Amino acid sequence: MIRQLLLLLRRDLALLLPGGRRGGTMLPLLFFLAVAMLFPFAVGPDAPLLARTGGGVIWVAALLAAILPLDRLIEPDIELGLFDQLALRGLSEEAIVAVRMLAHWLSFGPPLMLAALPAAALLGLDGERLRLVELGLLAGTPGLAALGVIVAALTAGLRGGMALAGLLVIPLAVPLLIFGAGSLATGGGSGIALTGAVSLVLVALTPFAAGAAVRSARG
Amino acid sequence: MQACRLAARDLACRRGDRLLFAGLALALEPGAALHVQGPNGVGKSSLLRILAGLLPPFAGAVEREGAVALLDERPALDPTLPLGRALHFWERLDGRAADLAALGLAELIDVPVRYLSTGQKKRAALARLLGQDAPVWLLDEPLNGLDTFAVALVERLVAEHCAAGGICVVASHQPFALAHARALDLTGDLAGAAA
Numbered sequence: 457m458i459r460q461l462l463l464l465l466r467r468d469l470a471l472l473l474p475g476g477r478r479g480g481t482m483l484p485l486l487f488f489l490a491v492a493m494l495f496p497f498a499v500g501p502d503a504p505l506l507a508r509t510g511g512g513v514i515w516v517a518a519l520l521a522a523i524l525p526l527d528r529l530i531e532p533d534i535e536l537g538l539f540d541q542l543a544l545r546g547l548s549e550e551a552i553v554a555v556r557m558l559a560h561w562l563s564f565g566p567p568l569m570l571a572a573l574p575a576a577a578l579l580g581l582d583g584e585r586l587r588l589v590e591l592g593l594l595a596g597t598p599g600l601a602a603l604g605v606i607v608a609a610l611t612a613g614l615r616g617g618m619a620l621a622g623l624l625v626i627p628l629a630v631p632l633l634i635f636g637a638g639s640l641a642t643g644g645g646s647g648i649a650l651t652g653a654v655s656l657v658l659v660a661l662t663p664f665a666a667g668a669a670v671r672s673a674r675g
Numbered sequence: 676m677q678a679c680r681l682a683a684r685d686l687a688c689r690r691g692d693r694l695l696f697a698g699l700a701l702a703l704e705p706g707a708a709l710h711v712q713g714p715n716g717v718g719k720s721s722l723l724r725i726l727a728g729l730l731p732p733f734a735g736a737v738e739r740e741g742a743v744a745l746l747d748e749r750p751a752l753d754p755t756l757p758l759g760r761a762l763h764f765w766e767r768l769d770g771r772a773a774d775l776a777a778l779g780l781a782e783l784i785d786v787p788v789r790y791l792s793t794g795q796k797k798r799a800a801l802a803r804l805l806g807q808d809a810p811v812w813l814l815d816e817p818l819n820g821l822d823t824f825a826v827a828l829v830e831r832l833v834a835e836h837c838a839a840g841g842i843c844v845v846a847s848h849q850p851f852a853l854a855h856a857r858a859l860d861l862t863g864d865l866a867g868a869a870a
Contacts, residue, residue, distance in 0.1 A: 463767055467753075477755045537749030540729055544743050545768065545807075674729060 468559035484521035491517035492575030510579030511640035529608035549667035565597035592636040599655030602662040609669035679741030679810035686735035711846040713861035719846035744809035750800035759784030773805035793820030
């Protein structure tokens, strides 16, 4: 069972990591960097303003970047019949989507935290703000990844599912955004702790919510 | 081969508003083969998915003993991978490899799965099925897209599987040459047809 799940994790990572086989895996990163690059152009070279708002911009860019990979997370494997074949081998949908969530976070969270370094430079964030952004992303990206897996599973197989997925993720991710970006304003760890708490709830919920969604999509 | 048994009683399947079949019973012991027949849309695939445990029946119950392998129209092989590596994932998961040369796949292992023809994909899915080494086979239209040579091959594989004590349920609207196979026609009188 554990050996099979590790094999599955290896396969999922080969598909989803930046440069992975499923294609479009660099898009969230490029989108994230593009927003950080465009924002100074749009508001002008006002360094104090950029430094004050830059952290929030990074958070909004991260949230929107989380929407991009959703259509490649669950639906292609339902169409392949992968979930059916794994179910016949005794792997529960809950375990499969938990592995998928881990692979999705690994291919999304750490790369985004790396990309936040050049983004912070473009926006002129100081060291303290950068530290809060990185800590916030570390606490918040697991929640974004979990939310992505839930919504991708719920909308798999629906017509226009991708657009619906985007609309569903945004309101559900608002708590992460408020606490994550809020930690920059208060400058304290409480916002980051709350971001982590929201993430933990979402991560704990995902195997059951997404697993049930995959089962019902089977039809 | 591990012990196997497949039995169902009083099965009914509803898709949307339509009751596809009801009161269906069957009992298959080791070595038994069943050919599920009927025109398109009569519920052959649904019956197989219910027997596999992938679809909850509208009524009735299924008893399964032994691992179940399902072959349907989806090969469950990553389309971007070369065939050899796509099959390798299942080989490692199941801990057993099928003989690709016997299935005529040996020269295709470097070809990405998405470039394979319908029949070649079906043969690749057969390789995955053989590697699973499950005593209960559920084959949904296994002959679709296959040439005459491959059709004979599948019929031989099923005969060997049953001779070795396995159970095989074939859903196909095409004729399927198989000695001792019982037939279950979903269009006809359903109750107890194969009991």
